[in-house]
Amino acid sequence: MAENNEFDVADLRREYTRGGLRRKDLTAEPMALFEHWLRQACEAKLPDPTAMCVATVDENGQPFQRIVLLKHYDEHGMVFFTNLGSRKAQQLALNPRISLLFPWHMLDRQVIVLGQAERLPTLEVMKYFTSRPKDSQIGAWVSQQSTRISARGVLESKFLELKQKFSNGEVPLPSFWGGFRVKFDSMEFWQGGEHRLHDRFIYQRETASEGNAPGTGWKIDRLAP
Structure with a gap:
């Protein structure tokens, strides 16, 4: 029982x-299954189906997590964009190992991606930046992400100042704004099941020691829930 009027979550x-998720449902490589699940999340009209929890660690091994939107994916990896002075970008500069989590709760699904993040080339960043709404482009200039500010008014005033400055022209790409591609080594698919007998399958990239050239195939295992 909860004491002191605390909200008891133990019985929720x-x-x-x-x-369910059975081996016959699996694809030969994980990105095909990920795309199938992502399409279903979009068709189900889930809020922010491309939202993912991005986990990094600092120089002391302290983990940090935040929600970021996936902006591109293909066989080469998963892409997101951010301020290069942000906490996550600084942490990735020290340790590029990263974890992504897609929490599709309404479908009783989640996908966990483990891999390594690498900076995107400027041309690729520019291509995406120019596709954004102009107010979002200006917003990238306004926020020195993760720095301390005295009040929200500081951001709002800076936004209005820059909106006026760029009112008659294009918004240039900030030198401190960029993106990362997550080249993944493993991808785990979780489907909730009755009686807590969930289905979990993990794809892990095969190595040369397993009889293949590195990166040419995937080893698939079922995991206990």
């Missing part, structure tokens, strides 16, 4: 009954 539970 439900059954996961939205379906």
Whole structure:
């Protein structure tokens, strides 16, 4: 029982009954299954289906997490954009190992990606930056992400100042704004199941020691829930 009027979360539970994941449902490589699940998340009209939790660690091994939007994916990796002075970008500069989590709760699904982040070339960053709405471009100039500010008014005043400055022209790409591509080594798919008998499958990139050239295939295992 909760004491001192605390909200007791211990008894909050439900059954996961939205379906299963069997080996016959799996694709030969993980990106095909990821794309199938992402399309279903979009078709189900989930809020922010491309939202992912990005986890990094600092120089002391302290983990940090935040929600970021996936902006591109293909066989080469998953892409997101950020201020290069942000906490996550600084941490990735020291340790490029990264974890992504897609939490599709309404479908009783989640996908976990492990890999390494690398900076995107300027041309690729510019291509995406110019595709953004102009107010979002200006917003990138306004915020020195993760720095301390005295009040929200500081941001609003700077936004209005820059909006006036760029009112009759294009917004240039800030030198401190860029992106990362996550080249993944493993991808885990979780589908909730009844009685907590969830289905979990992990794809791990095969190595030369397993009889293949590095990166040419995937080893698939079922994990206990």
